[in-house]
Amino acid sequence: MNANAIGVRGIVMVLWRRIRIIVITASSIVLIVGAITLSLAPLYSATALILAEARDNDLLESGIQTDNALRDSARIDNAVEILKSDTLLLNVIASEDLTSDAYFMRPSSLVEHLQSRLEGAPATAHDLEGRALSNLRAAYTIQRRGLTYVIAVRARSPDPDQAARLANTLAQSYISQQHANKVADIQATQVAISDLLSQASTALDASQSRYASLERSQLDLMLRTSPQPFDQAPGLELSAGSRDAPAPIKTQLTLDAARDKFARLQALSDELTAQANLQVDDSRIVSPALVPTTPSFPNKSTTMVLAGLAALGIGIAAAFLYENAFGGITSLTQLQGALQTGTAVSIPRHRGKGGRDRTTSPAFVTAIRRLRAELDPTVPTANQPQGRVVLVCSTKEGEGRTTVALAMARSYAETGHRALLIDADLRAPTLHRRLGLDLQYGLLDFLTEDSVEHKAPFVIGDPASTALVITSSRAALGSTEHLLSGPAFAGLLNAARGAFDAVIIDTPPVNTDIAAVLLARHADAIAFVTRFDQVAQADAAGTVSSLRHAAPPTTVFAAALNHSNKGRQRVRHVTARPPNREQYATTTRDA
Template sequence: MAPSSLSAGPRADGELSLLELLQLVHRRRWLLLVGLLLGGLGGIGVVALVSPVYVAQALLIIEPDRAGRGGPTVASASDTLDSASVDSQVEILTSRSLARQVIAQLHLETDPDLTARPRAGLLRLLLGETTSDAAAHGDLVGRFLDRLAVKREGKSHVIKIAYRSGDPVRAAEVANKLAELYMVGQLSRKFDASRRQSGWLQERLAALKGRLDASEAELARFRAASGPVLGEGFAADPGEIAGLNGQLVAVTAERAGKEAVLDRLRRLVAGDGPVSTLGELGSSPLLDHLTALKADLLRREAELAAQYGERHPKIVDIRAEKAKLEARLQQERQALLRQFEGEVDRSRAKERALARQLEELKSKALQREQAVQRIRELERAVELDRRLYEDHLARASAEEVPETIRAPDARLISEAVAPTEPSFPKPKLVLSLSLTGGLLLGIAAMYLAEAGERGFRSARDVEEVLGLPVLALVPKLDTRRSGLPPQDYLLERPRSRYAEALRELLASPLLRRPAGAGGKVVLVTSSLPREGKSTLVLSLARAAAAEGLRVLAIDADLRKPSLHALAGLKAGAGLVEVLRREVPLAEVAAVDPKAPVRLLPGSQRLSQPTRLLGPEGLGALLMGLRPNFDLVLIDSAPLVAVADPKLIADLVDAVLLVVRYADTRREFCRACLQSLIDIGAKPAGVVLTQTDQRRHARSAAHDAGVAAARLGGYYRD
């Protein structure tokens, strides 16, 4: 039965058992041994070839000289012993200037450690050295600093000075000399600071006095220049500014209202609007008289229009008189409109006068405020300069330069002594590290070698990953030595491993024909091309024919048929023509020249596989062939390439999956098998082709090893 689901790996829990792990180590033991050998030889080489290195160290403690300090003006790097101050002393100890002094006093220009060529990169890494660019290019000071190690001991105020050298005495001399020159340099800096302090204070006082005088002069000069601005004439009452601002707002509103009315009246006058809307223009005796006359004319026109027709002379005269009267009315309205425009102009002039008056008051107030602000700033500057001058004057009066030389801010608590044993190399440590590295290298090589093999290497691998039994392990043939292709190897050497593997496959229930039933139809497919599928079909057909079975081999690969070429037949009409009913089956079916096997070759024509390989095409053909043959083998295209095998899978009794030994990736096989299961196919088993017998014997699988070696006498390859 086909599995309903596929496992994701070789184990449900994804882990190897202890026995499998031991088998893996045994199989890859040479990689592990080579890694250990390389590690051991590397460690021995380091111990034998590397010159010994001695490290001498001295200890300094940073302690500020507070008792001997005469005043606060003599600065020291360690006034406040915080972490940054101690770290700064570490940087001073590793400075290039201090290194030059040590080199000059100890005459290290010819020291072999500093004049020798830099070590190789791997040896520098083992020794813990970090060569700078300057040291690599022959800088003597840079090489000296590369051998010097200065660091702070934890969070304390203790600094360790360590120096590496091939001479233990020289290493101690350098560490002690560096500490000595550092403390001498501190004393020298303190003496110079005390000697310069007095002159510096006098210069500082003179500069501050001049700055104070300049600030006071600037204040007096600005007050004199700002006298008119600060007078009563520039004083602006806030109430006056507020009153003017209120008047300006009222006038502006009045002007805006009149302008709006004026604009509306202009449009009404230009359009001769109704009399009721023109009342805002005002009135005059003449305009009232003209309006009364117009009303009388309109009344008379209405009476005459009721008695006479539209063209009556009286009506025409009234209309002419009305037009003249209307012109007079328009002239009078224009005159009143001009009077209203004058009122608007007077409102605008009043608004501009108020705006100018308000702007002048604001400008005077702003000038006065700026002047007052500037005077306050100058007064603050004068006060600040005066306080600074008085503070320095008090310090200069209280300062007393000490006559005695102060003690340094550091002292030596442990001088360096010549070491008796080298710090590197240490044979036990080097050998243990090298062997550990060799072991890790061997394990990494074993892992990479094992991870690189993603194919199936045993029947158990197939069963655990795919859930299918392995029906046979077909060995890989050396065709160049034998001169025989695999499909002919069975005929020439019937007692070979290859022939026995095919007979084992024939004996499986997959190919066994039930009693009283028709011929068995088996689909042979693979995940990818070049897995030996077509060769297996022809070889298996010949093996079955040699056992007396009636065998038919069908080449159902509609894209790249190959059975006819393997059997030595010429290309011609094939399966496509038979399924399209263009050529009878009897004319297309051929006989294998080397065995009693009937062949239905593929066709060079490409047609629609969905129609030809369905139940009405290939299915009907197989139903007619079952009674006439004991075994029908169908060679199809790979599952990953096309969908043809999935169409045929529903028409056969069983599906045989061909997998190339240690080559086809497990992910491809798992995906292809799952695709068959999804369509309801019946994958019955797997055949591992091109099995490397020697490699399989070394894999420690249950179907390899000693048993396979003992059975070798039964075969004649």
């Protein structure tokens, strides 16, 4: 379709002409989608909501925690990824015994399905677990709700009860694992503290023993050497922090340090034991998954609405594709663009309701006159005594070629010109039946007889005009190209040029007979007739191209869109009219 012809009205006309394609395409798609939707097993979805604690609840650390948006968001994203981990999914598989579930043991891909067909069912527990893991991963949808601290765990299953269990089991498995990990961290710290506490206890015992031994030794020495009381003995006034402090005082300091370290480690161990027993989960299930009552897939109403919209769009696209690639010509602009011809005329339907002949209607007659006007160089003038030959061609049978040729001959005759109409379709002549003639001798007999003597007259008059007609009484059974390109027909055509002003030749259709191309070399003008929306644009363009190559360079081409939907007739011009149009108009008016 020519891009210049696209508009609202043009689009509406295309849709109306191709309404059958749109309806068939859309209906087929909707029916297919509906059948597939009904054949699919329903899936139920259940969702559990987890509230993840964004703050750091590490009981091993103290102090006031400050808000950090990036850290909090990262913690929630980490929780989402942990929920997707294979470890938690394997816990769910073991808890729900999914390795014996037919739905979760189905092949997860076409390749796996083919492999299972060729090799049989998986033989090892690892293969069974891997298949269940792949299907279970596809059954879960885990995502954060916006920028909140809420994580949605959605599970799908053909069994509504199982869908709810799967969502809750994964959520609970995540919370249990987080709790276990926290307790394990505390216990690991407690083990390390216990080792340190054991070392501190050993060191304390050693310090106490050493201090007691030194104290006894010092006391014995003081009692043996001095009669003074122990508290007045010289040398005992040194401060505890002096570098020259006696050994008992240094031992006392070491003992005090060991006791303090042991006490602190013992307090920390007791605190860790209390924390392990009183540990609080960082996350909790705020909304357990409930058993769904309606399937989430397939959503029949939504699917059919979307399928209907998509089918309508595809149908419209198919209509425009067919219109441009395979559809016939439906407008004069389209006709000019496809055939690259300067002029195009629209001819209305010549059959009304009930088969009534409308070739005498003003609209039809006017259209034929306009077609004649585009071919006016074919009419002889005072300076051109020889008549011109006009070929009326079409791509295939049934496009109204014979009707247009007969109407043109009568139009010439009505304006006083001598007109001769030749039915050159020797294999399928129809003109004699249309005129109601019962011929005993015709053009085929003239061209096939060897003798030129005693031939019966085969030029007859048109009952409705002064034009004369040459047609055949019977159809040829074989090839006719040699007859129309032979000397007998050439002589007949030369004689007609001298006796008539206009010789109109109704040719066979180009796609079934090469005769039209052979006759094009005799043509002064060619009228190409195509029926509305009957011949693909490419086929019509190919026909005109073959005629142009065979015709002389001076041949005038005009195109007619027959059986146009509109009674209003138009003619479109791209090139200038022939220079002798005014002279032809004067000649016609005088005649």
